Amino acid sequence: MKIDILNRFNASVMFTANIECADDAPLSIKIGLAIKIAVKANANLSGANLSGANLYWANLSKANLSEADLSGANLYGANLSKANLSEADLSGANLYWANLSKADLSGANLYGADLSKADLSGANLYGANLSGADLSGADLIGAYLSEADLRIFKSDMWFILAQNKTEIAALIDALKNGRVNGTCYEGACACLVGTIANAKNVDYRTLLHNAGAPIERWFAMIRKGDKPTDNTGGGFASKLALEWAEEFQKLMEPQP
Numbered sequence: 001m002k003i004d005i006l007n008r009f010n011a012s013v014m015f016t017a018n019i020e021c022a023d024d025a026p027l028s029i030k031i032g033l034a035i036k037i038a039v040k041a042n043a044n045l046s047g048a049n050l051s052g053a054n055l056y057w058a059n060l061s062k063a064n065l066s067e068a069d070l071s072g073a074n075l076y077g078a079n080l081s082k083a084n085l086s087e088a089d090l091s092g093a094n095l096y097w098a099n100l101s102k103a104d105l106s107g108a109n110l111y112g113a114d115l116s117k118a119d120l121s122g123a124n125l126y127g128a129n130l131s132g133a134d135l136s137g138a139d140l141i142g143a144y145l146s147e148a149d150l151r152i153f154k155s156d157m158w159f160i161l162a163q164n165k166t167e168i169a170a171l172i173d174a175l176k177n178g179r180v181n182g183t184c185y186e187g188a189c190a191c192l193v194g195t196i197a198n199a200k201n202v203d204y205r206t207l208l209h210n211a212g213a214p215i216e217r218w219f220a221m222i223r224k225g226d227k228p229t230d231n232t233g234g235g236f237a238s239k240l241a242l243e244w245a246e247e248f249q250k251l252m253e254p255q256p
Helices: 025-038 151-162 163-176 193-202 214-219 233-252
Strands: 002-006 015-018
Touching: 002 025, 015 025, 151 163, 151 193, 151 214, 151 233, 163 193, 163 233, 193 214, 214 233
Parallel strands: none
Antiparallel strands: 002 015
């Protein structure tokens, strides 16, 4: 069976693959098989329409997928190490457990993507849209992230801190000593809102909270025992959270 991979911008044929697949198989499976063949043939898939493709555990290492439409694609466990995904549309894509180490994701749209447990170590995320992305358990060690990329997380954290100024010191202490667990609201080691609730000695349900909020997704990368000095994904997330908390605390200090 022949499957054409089309250009997302002008619908021209970029690559034709001969795949072995049942006629009644879902299009997502057929496109996924075609992509694997194209990548193995070192085809340039820059700007390709790959929306919704099933690429479960696919080996796409070093593939040129810049500007490609991979929205809604299933990339669970896929190997995308050193792949060129600059300006690619990965909105809503499933990248759970994906290997994105040293991948170029500059300017990529990752809105709503599942990046939980993904390996983003050394990846270039300059200008990438991470809003709504699930980063729980992700490894961002050595990733290139500009201040602008992280603005949504930092501003959301400051919004929470502005409502809980007297608990900032307790949060800073918890971050420094590895007493944060971004996966739960309750317990001695809890997420951002849970830690604030512990400092207030109140039930977290009395505080504004939303598991889908940007900063709560950021804290989901931090596990019990992760400290800002640790060379781990959780340590990376903890380090930046600490910097944002200390910066806000300093801004709240009385001016001479």
